[in-house]
Amino acid sequence: MFSNSSKYALKAVLYLAVYSSESNKILAKNISEPINVPQAYIAKLLQELSRHNIVSSTRGPNGGFYINAQNREIPLIDIVSVIDGANRLNSCLLSVQNCNNEKPCPLHSFADPFRTDLINNLKKNTIGDMAKDIESGKSFLPL
Amino acid sequence: MFSNSSKYALKAVLYLAVYSSESNKILAKNISEPINVPQAYIAKLLQELSRHNIVSSTRGPNGGFYINAQNREIPLIDIVSVIDGANRLNSCLLSVQNCNNEKPCPLHSFADPFRTDLINNLKKNTIGDMAKDIESGKSFLPL
DNA sequence: ATTAAAACATGATATAAGTCATATTTAGGA
């Protein structure tokens, strides 16, 4: 579904959304442990996200990564698009090609509603939305 | 979601379900082209499935792979379990670990119902069921 | 029996995904 890289990226971003702010930046190595991802790896992913303005960062002393108000409005789909490419989610369950509504494969009928709904949710829900769920105890960040 | 190998395996099995029978066995190399999978690769996958009694085969002249009445009753989930392992589908969207209903991750609420549904469908629907859909024109085998 | 056609078993290679290491640039503080 998602690659490991996307999973890691999502976890890292949500972690930042909950625990960081413009005045409380977090070092890559300090994100690594709580989300259980090798630090050199998460650093690389965060750099990629930073380049696409999905997370914010400043370097030098007292630098680090953080999520600002603008980042908070970004939908989750942007994260997985940057890491996995835009249309990984559109691939047919039986083929490397894209899913095709006109010529549905045998699994299409019981897979497509799922995928469509998931994609819509990823477009609709922002980083901030998810952070709120975590803060209110409705959901949790897995290791 | 599924690995390419599982996709290929599913396609090959469904192809056999539609076009083969005990009296009409099909060679690995003749399955390869219509489902668009390298022949050495599909041969290997079919051998694995044969070892698990998901497809039938006989060797020697006039041999080949086929689906018999017993194979026809096998649910789709068995195919992907053999190729991808039993619990690839249960992994949490954000973690390599398994999905956990007691401590749902932020994506759980809009992913889990559908995944559960998908898994149930894979358990409920057999190879024969899918073949019937193809034969009746309700669905198609993708390249 | 001999031969040929096929699956079967095993392993080698290639490509992609994931992980690690190092050098460079930027920014803040002494």
Next chain:
DNA sequence: TCCTAAATATGACTTATATCATGTTTTAAT
């Protein structure tokens, strides 16, 4: 200004997945 802490850029390494190749065993026909 100089030093240090951090992100950044780039590339090397490792592991897993996907693909290919080769030899062996089984079966049926002659």
